[in-house]
Amino acid sequence: MSRKFLKESTIMKIHYITGLAALLTVAVHVMMRVVVPFSISLEYENVVANYQNILYALLLESVLILISIHGFNGLRVMLLELRQNATWEKFVTLFTLIAMLAVIGYGTRTIIVVSGQSL
Amino acid sequence: MEAVKDKQDSNGRTNREGLKGWLNPTRYGWERLSYWLMRLTGLFLLLYFVGHVYETSNLVGGLDAWNAMLELTQTTFGHIFLILVIGASTFHSVNGIRLIFAETATGLGKPGRPDYPYEAGSLNNIQRSGIWVALILATAAMLYGSSVLFGGE
Numbered sequence: 276m277s278r279k280f281l282k283e284s285t286i287m288k289i290h291y292i293t294g295l296a297a298l299l300t301v302a303v304h305v306m307m308r309v310v311v312p313f314s315i316s317l318e319y320e321n322v323v324a325n326y327q328n329i330l331y332a333l334l335l336e337s338v339l340i341l342i343s344i345h346g347f348n349g350l351r352v353m354l355l356e357l358r359q360n361a362t363w364e365k366f367v368t369l370f371t372l373i374a375m376l377a378v379i380g381y382g383t384r385t386i387i388v389v390s391g392q393s394l
Numbered sequence: 395m396e397a398v399k400d401k402q403d404s405n406g407r408t409n410r411e412g413l414k415g416w417l418n419p420t421r422y423g424w425e426r427l428s429y430w431l432m433r434l435t436g437l438f439l440l441l442y443f444v445g446h447v448y449e450t451s452n453l454v455g456g457l458d459a460w461n462a463m464l465e466l467t468q469t470t471f472g473h474i475f476l477i478l479v480i481g482a483s484t485f486h487s488v489n490g491i492r493l494i495f496a497e498t499a500t501g502l503g504k505p506g507r508p509d510y511p512y513e514a515g516s517l518n519n520i521q522r523s524g525i526w527v528a529l530i531l532a533t534a535a536m537l538y539g540s541s542v543l544f545g546g547e
Binding site: 291294295298301309313314317319322323326339342343346347349350353356357378381382384385388389392 | 412413416433436439447448450451460468483487
């Protein structure tokens with residue numbers, strides 16, 4: 276039996292914790308868009324001003340990381356339900372891990388660049 | 395479990411339906427529907443999330459790039475899609491909380507001897523009503539989203 280980096284029970288706890296935390300952070304993120312009329316909240320200047328608030332930028336980064344972990348782990352669980360063998364499990368785990376890191380990297384780049392932009 | 399007749403896998407098993415079985419929400423009651431919706435909404439939200447991360451990256455391109463992206467997404471179809479996202483995320487969240495309660499054995503009652511008709515004690519009215527609450531809240535959230543997106547507020 277191959278040694279696992281994390282037990283499945285630990286991964287599921289992370290899945291539940293990231294799900295609950297994402298619920299809270301996404302609720303705040305959505306509320307920021309309905310505090311003013313929705314179409315006005317999407318104007319370029321308003322959005323960039325949000326990104327330049329350090330607390331909001333940290334919130335966005337949290338949303339990005341939490342949902343990436345929760346979502347790609349969910350995908351991993353679904354794919355492992357379909358088929359079970361050692362090769363498939365390694366492929367699915369590696370694929371979802373790389374995809375998760377890619378999305379986090381790409382989103383973090385957006386947050387860093389936009390928060391440093393001048394209007 | 396229903397067997398797929400005359401279709402054996404390499405181990406001689408006949409009950410491997412694969413994706414087709416997975417996509418079938420019937421046969422096993424409300425809990426199966428909840429399982430099916432949880433996975434569908436999860437996949438849908440994951441795809442939306444990846445698209446959203448890409449869509450917001452247009453900010454890096456400046457005002458023109460952002461406005462070009464808004465022209466694509468702030469349409470009737472875009473708003474309908476967003477309403478589906480609101481419904482999916484509400485159902486996924488509420489049902490997820492119900493599942494956390496189920497997996498921590500909260501609200502399941504005490505274990506008992508399996509007597510005929512062998513109804514599982516864990517599939518009680520509290521759990522079943524949790525599924526209904528998730529569906530009702532998702533509908534309410536979609537209605538609220540519609541009022542915001544199409545109501546001009």
